[in-house]
Amino acid sequence: MFKKKVPFIEQAQQTECGFCCMAMITEYHNSTVSFHDMYERIGNGRDGTSLFHLKHLAEGLGYEANCFKIQEYDELYKLPLPCIIYWKEKHYVVLEEVSEHGATIVDPAVGRTKVKKEEFERDFSKYVMTCVPGERFVKKKRKSLWLPYINILKERPSLIINLVLLSFVLQLFTLGIPLLIQYLIDSVISPQNFNLLNIFLISIVFVVGFQFLFNIVRGKVLIVLENFLDKQMMSKFINHLLHLPYHFFLLRKFGDLLFRVNSLRMIRDMIGSNLIKGILDVGLLIVIFVFMIIKSPLLTLSVLAFTAINAAVLIATRSKVKEVSQEEIIANTEVQSIQTETLYGIFNVKTAGIEDKIFTRWKKSFKKLLKAYRKKENLNNYIQSVSSSIGNLAPLFTLWLGGYLILNNQLTLGNLVAFHAISNQFFGLSQSIVQMFNSFFVTSTYLRRVQDVLDAPIEEKHTDMKEITNLEGRIRFEDVSYQYTKYSPMSVENINLEIKPGQKVAIIGESGAGKSTMSRLLLGLHNPSEGKIYYDGVDLNNIEKSSLRRQIGVVPQDVTLFNKTIFENIAIYDKDISIEEVVEAAKVAQIHDDIMKMPMQYNTFISEMGFNISGGQRQRIALARALVHKPSILVLDEATSSLDHLNEKKVDDYLNEIKCTRVVIAHRLTTVMNADLIIVMDKGTIIEAGTHKELMLKAGYYSSFFKDIEPEHKLLAN
Incomplete structure (x- = not known):
């Protein structure tokens, strides 16, 4: 058993x-x-x-x-x-x-x-x-990983039918060539029939010509099918990915998600060509097997024996091949990681003078990659040598055994040559099917990772959700707590807070106090684990998130700019934004003069990661991006740290003028002290709240924070 x-x-x-x-x-x-x-x-x-x-x-x-x-x-x-x-x-x-x-x-x-x-x-x-x-264990039915993708093929049945028919005809032509060779030997050469020789030539030209045409047409149909699969699969995946909640991306690494996107191409190849080819190959294998049995059962048994040995070698070495391939992938990933972080951090490498140390680290990692590559290639070389030897031995053995049968008048020379040609096809097809099975197994791994993304529910959007068009900027937190996963500690806990329209609210606290989580909750990027958040008196759960976020501007501490023009970076794909509005926002953000000094001004391209402009310029472009839509609420995470006191005041005055509710995360005293409300956070809870004057009188955390940076404040005042 x-x-x-x-x-x-x-x-x-x-x-x-x-x-x-x-x-x-x-x-x-x-x-x-x-x-x-x-x-x-x-x-x-x-x-x-x-x-x-x-x-x-x-x-x-x-x-x-x-x-x-x-x-x-x-x-x-x-x-x-x-x-x-x-x-x-x-x-x-x-x-x-x-x-x-x-x-x-x-x-x-x-x-x-x-x-x-x-x-x-x-x-x-x-x-x-x-x-x-245990008692709570519930068995769940497994869902087919492949079925949703195979169902995509049902949307274009004509493509599949054409591809199958064309492939079938091509396989018939492939079968026809050995029969023509048999005909040439038995009916033309042996009886020395010169008239039939010309008919043979015409037949060969006809077969090869039609084979060429059918190959061209089949290739074009396959390209159309692959394009269709690419469009359907990639569109579905990317659209789903973009509509997933922000929480999803916090639990997964950027590189991992890119890996899943790239996996779609492998899945496409498996479905578009390998799967259909594999099914047809199995069909052709059966036809060839019947043909060989009819020609010679004994020769067929010898071919089956060699085929079984070759398949056994490929299957037996599969796990070892995967092991060494995985080692190479891991080593290659490590090398790429070092190279990427070195190029992105070249400023730090140069200023620290650690070029030799980085090179030593890279060389050590690269040696591991070369070792893994040698190990993998040596194994592949061994397997291919064994498989090739079996592949060479099989037809030679067939010729020897066939020669024996001819000498005993059990087989004609034409039959032997035809059998030899078609047995080579049988051997090649069986090897291809085993390799396709291995590929199918590997592709299933990638399919699970893609399905992980598609299984994740997108942000809720139902008909009774309210679309906010004119947000006043009133925000209320009622007993709000949030945790990132079921078993992680609360990042913020029991938050009660009311922000009035047009108020400037500052949030301060040490690293890990919960400031970033608070800003994400304010932006509607997280739904509270407990409690409620209200915008203009409407529960966040009943608000259409996109309409809310369109009226909230945000400038994060780590600014991300696109590899587009400055105009496109500020307008951020909104075709309704004019150049005049972009210029106005840039002037308020105190970046207009810098832009006008650039060669292409607002048409200047920003390089990848924004490396061709300074950190302060990146921050002010991001501020202009947040201001161009005239937001009702603005969340600023150290967003004005690149501005001097005078320019910061100009931005502040403008935001007061448009009655924009501001939530500021900052450590700079000039940014914090004029806030209408200062929130002091520690370990995810609010420990103090009030104006600068009120908090100074309390002589608590804020007061000590103020005293620590008071010398800087006096220096700025002077």
């Missing part, structure tokens, strides 16, 4: 091993959990997931989860398997089976592996988490 195996789920990046192990355990118990669900429950840090968080995740999914530290190998026999173990002090794997000789693990990076006892004891990091389905 076969023991049930743990289904393998491959990781797409190093930090996903914990999630992959949890997904494998869940699928083993005939259920399923999406990566999106796991992200939402516990998040996934930059450095991966801790065992503590995995335990919370397992309990949330209905498991009775327990963590142990195992000292002796024999203790593993007592554990309910499968379970998750900590491996090589940096990785999670699933322990599937334990015996006196060793163990079977399912590694998210490389697949199922048998490990000898000595090797296991060396790499096992002693920590274990068992997962036993």
